[in-house]
Amino acid sequence: MLTIQVQTFGLWAMKVRFLEILRRGIDEAVNKAADVAIRHARANHIHQRRTGYLTSPASLKWRKLDRTVMGASFEFINDAPYARFVEYETKHFYQIPRVVGGKVLRFVGRDGRVHFRRSVTHPGTPAMPFMQPAAEKSAVAMHRHIETIVIQRLGRLFD
Numbered sequence: 266m267l268t269i270q271v272q273t274f275g276l277w278a279m280k281v282r283f284l285e286i287l288r289r290g291i292d293e294a295v296n297k298a299a300d301v302a303i304r305h306a307r308a309n310h311i312h313q314r315r316t317g318y319l320t321s322p323a324s325l326k327w328r329k330l331d332r333t334v335m336g337a338s339f340e341f342i343n344d345a346p347y348a349r350f351v352e353y354e355t356k357h358f359y360q361i362p363r364v365v366g367g368k369v370l371r372f373v374g375r376d377g378r379v380h381f382r383r384s385v386t387h388p389g390t391p392a393m394p395f396m397q398p399a400a401e402k403s404a405v406a407m408h409r410h411i412e413t414i415v416i417q418r419l420g421r422l423f424d
Contacts, residue, residue: 286418288332294410295337299327302341302403310351310395319345320395337407341396354392360385 307320318324324345330338343352361384362370369381 283419287415290415290418291332291337291411293414294407295329295332295339297410298403298407299329299339301406302399303327305402306341306395306399309398311393319343319348319351324348325396341400343396348396350390352392352394352396355387355389357389358387360387 303325306325310320324343326342326344327339328342330340332338360370362368369383370385371379371381372385374380
């Protein structure tokens with residue numbers, strides 16, 4: 266009788282290596298996808314010629330939320346106090362001076378002249394999203410990067 270014994274103790278080490286490759290690949294893919302989204306938000310917004318604070322590195326950032334072998338997530342953060350008014354629409358509203366003792370509002374009209382009013386009726390502004398399209402683009406980029414990075418590295422595991 267001939268008996269051949271096959272041991273699979275090396276599979277545990279391969280599993281640990283596999284999970285490490287997966288974790289590092291997902292990390293790298295998240296970093297690349299977030300950078301794609303930040304670049305997209307900076308390049309494709311309507312307020313290109315204004316102060317620049319809306320998409321500056323000081324106000325537009327991202328943060329990693331969660332990472333497992335099943336996937337990862339991150340969020341965009343915009344610290345500009347007016348970011349939500351740009352991303353989403355504003356409704357029609359009535360404005361009066363908020364300063365204590367303030368009696369009039371001062372603004373520059375479309376004609377370039379300074380105007381003073383006791384109150385104004387603001388027509389509202391349409392939404393000018395720049396973060397949501399960037400987030401959608403980053404989701405596609407993240408999946409693409411995970412596929413290419415992880416599959417390339419897993420191929421080396423079996424070499």
